[in-house]
Amino acid sequence: MVTEDKPRRPLNSTAASLLGFLHQGPMSGWDLVAQAQDRIGDFWTITQSQVYRELATMHQHGLVEKGETGARDRTPYRITEDGREAFAEWIARDPGAETIRVPLLLTLSFGEFVERARLDRIIAANRVIHEQRLAGYLSGHDEQRMSPFERATLDFGIRYERAVLDWFDRLPELLTQTSRLS
Secondary structure: OOOOOOOOOOOOHHHHHHHHHHOOOOEEHHHHHHHHHHHHOOOOOOOHHHHHHHHHHHHHOOOEEEOOOOHHHOOEEEEOHHHHHHHHHHHHOOOOOOOOOOHHHHHHHOHHHOOHHHHHHHHHHHHHHHHHHHHHHHOOOOHHHOOHHHHHHHHHHHHHHHHHHHHHHHHHHHHHOOOOOO
16 A cells, blocks of 8 residues: 555556556456457567566556465456556556657668568568558457547557558668768
């Protein structure tokens, strides 16, 4: 529990995401990892070790309560009222600007140091990943059962993947153009 003389520490995005999922009901760490992968895994990475570390910290700060260990040694966690308040504070904040972290772009930015055939294989493999992700977004989702917020997130994913695939289509031309600075 948070005391009067000890203010609550701000939530990090991983802890806040877990609290968001726990609004649906008690879940084990394993359930939370699966939920994170399914719901936000395409745009936000949460590892299994992060989940268990954050659950322990949130339990220590009174944001979640542990239930009785059940089948397969899974321990369910339940969000507390303090956890709901901390999540409400976190979700109401301005999330700030995004940071683009795309491993392919990092490699491509130093592409002159990579053998061209190897670079072409890397690009082709990454294109397949984006094609598969788009195909997944376009199938298997019952939009009628989704909240407007989930539909908006799915729409972003679809549009993003289409934009990335358009960029892949332009990439051969971009890589053969002479420098604009010359």
